Amino acid sequence: xxxxxxxxxxxxxxxxxxxxxxxxxxxxxxxxxxxxxxxxxxxxxxxxxxxxxxxxxxxxxxxxxxxxxxxxxxxxxxxxxxxxxxxxxxxxxxxxxxxxxxxxxxxxxxxxxxxxxxxxxxxxxxxxxxxxxxxxxxxxxxxxxxxxxxxxxxxxxxxxxxxxxxxxxxxxxxxxxxxxxxxxxxxxxxxxxxxxxxxxxxxxxxxxxxxx
Numbered sequence: 700x701x702x703x704x705x706x707x708x709x710x711x712x713x714x715x716x717x718x719x720x721x722x723x724x725x726x727x728x729x730x731x732x733x734x735x736x737x738x739x740x741x742x743x744x745x746x747x748x749x750x751x752x753x754x755x756x757x758x759x760x761x762x763x764x765x766x767x768x769x770x771x772x773x774x775x776x777x778x779x780x781x782x783x784x785x786x787x788x789x790x791x792x793x794x795x796x797x798x799x800x801x802x803x804x805x806x807x808x809x810x811x812x813x814x815x816x817x818x819x820x821x822x823x824x825x826x827x828x829x830x831x832x833x834x835x836x837x838x839x840x841x842x843x844x845x846x847x848x849x850x851x852x853x854x855x856x857x858x859x860x861x862x863x864x865x866x867x868x869x870x871x872x873x874x875x876x877x878x879x880x881x882x883x884x885x886x887x888x889x890x891x892x893x894x895x896x897x898x899x900x901x902x903x904x905x906x907x908x909x910x911x
Contacts, residue, residue: 734903746817752824756784822850858900
């Protein structure tokens, strides 16, 4: 992430409650629930999940709620977002099931060195970094039978407007897909929200390693 983008993101971190309210009113929060329901992992299974670029934790909280035996490791560049997520987790008394820390997606991640996850989630974060390089880097933390859920910002007028605020641009859908199929994944599922919904600027791509 560039210095300019980091400054914008740090500034937003000063207003975590307003940020969360915006996510709720925009329909983004409800879209997360819809995407999570499309993951074909039995809800009773004990899984290890990585939420990379977690923000204030919409996906982390949704996973912990849907999968009562899940353990989530979540990190974000903005320490204020991480602190907000820690408060949410503590309020639900889920602290024993979640590990949270501040880190740069493009930098060293010693906290998860040697770890493998059954599910990796990225949402609205790969637009800020080198797509193919970061997808490959994160995929190294996935188990052979695991799933990689990427929820990119759609390359439509609304999506371009949203990303402009963050000083970045959405990638075309085909490039988002090929960033993963090009490193050995199959696209298992795509979920696109109707454009009449407020959060229609988001969609979900679910990947799994291709069978050898």
